Amino acid sequence: MRAVREELGPEGRVRIDANGAWNVDEAERAVHALAEFDLEYIEQPCAAVEELAELRERIAYLDIAIAADESVRKADDPLRVARAGAADLLVIKAQPLGGVHAALDIVAQAGLPAVVSSALDTSIGLSMGVALAAALPELDYDCGLGTASLFLADVTASPLVARGGALPLERPRPSAAELDRVAADADRRDWWLDRLRRCYAALELTRG
Numbered sequence: 032m033r034a035v036r037e038e039l040g041p042e043g044r045v046r047i048d049a050n051g052a053w054n055v056d057e058a059e060r061a062v063h064a065l066a067e068f069d070l071e072y073i074e075q076p077c078a079a080v081e082e083l084a085e086l087r088e089r090i091a092y093l094d095i096a097i098a099a100d101e102s103v104r105k106a107d108d109p110l111r112v113a114r115a116g117a118a119d120l121l122v123i124k125a126q127p128l129g130g131v132h133a134a135l136d137i138v139a140q141a142g143l144p145a146v147v148s149s150a151l152d153t154s155i156g157l158s159m160g161v162a163l164a165a166a167l168p169e170l171d172y173d174c175g176l177g178t179a180s181l182f183l184a185d186v187t188a189s190p191l192v193a194r195g196g197a198l199p200l201e202r203p204r205p206s207a208a209e210l211d212r213v214a215a216d217a218d219r220r221d222w223w224l225d226r227l228r229r230c231y232a233a234l235e236l237t238r239g
């Protein structure tokens with residue numbers, strides 16, 4: 032963290048993501064140790080909503096924001112973390128939350144600032160994140176959507192790569208050649224098709 036802060040200088044906005052790995056005591060200790068580096072926020076320091084709420088109370092005097100990611104994305108009730116006052120902001124990913132409209136609904140109901148992030152999607156998926164970010168009435172935090180550059184290949188000939196820190200609001204088209212180049216083998220394709228069928232059936236059930 033010290034090296035990152037030195038590299039970015041005082042202007043750099045630094046975030047850390049613990050992926051829920053700490054218990055409350057460990058998280059509190061980490062927050063104290065990291066306080067000098069002036070973090071923009073700490074993402075999912077603990078796994079449970081109750082732990083986040085307790086941590087947030089314990090470190091309230093430090094003025095370090097807590098972001099919830101897994102508590103939104105992997106929870107049966109994505110709004111519980113907001114209702115419990117357990118986070119200062121939410122990390123929002125369009126795909127796992129059911130798409131742009133569902134994600135917009137969650138942000139509106141939560142009443143908390145949102146960071147729109149990718150789940151390491153192709154440029155097609157990233158463009159959904161950009162659409163979500165553009166549709167939010169307020170966007171106080173930088174998005175985490177500049178991940179196309181982490182991929183060696185994409186499914187489009189014109190990947191959604193950030194320039195000057197900004198992504199264009201456009202809908203890239205998949206290209207047959209690129210799709211061929213990254214095609215899965217037959218077993219893997221069948222596995223995905225089977226998974227899609229199971230998910231679709233589950234969604235039908237939920238909709239009643």
Ligand SMILES: [Mg+2]
Nearest residue numbers: 048074075100
């Ligand atoms: Mg995260």
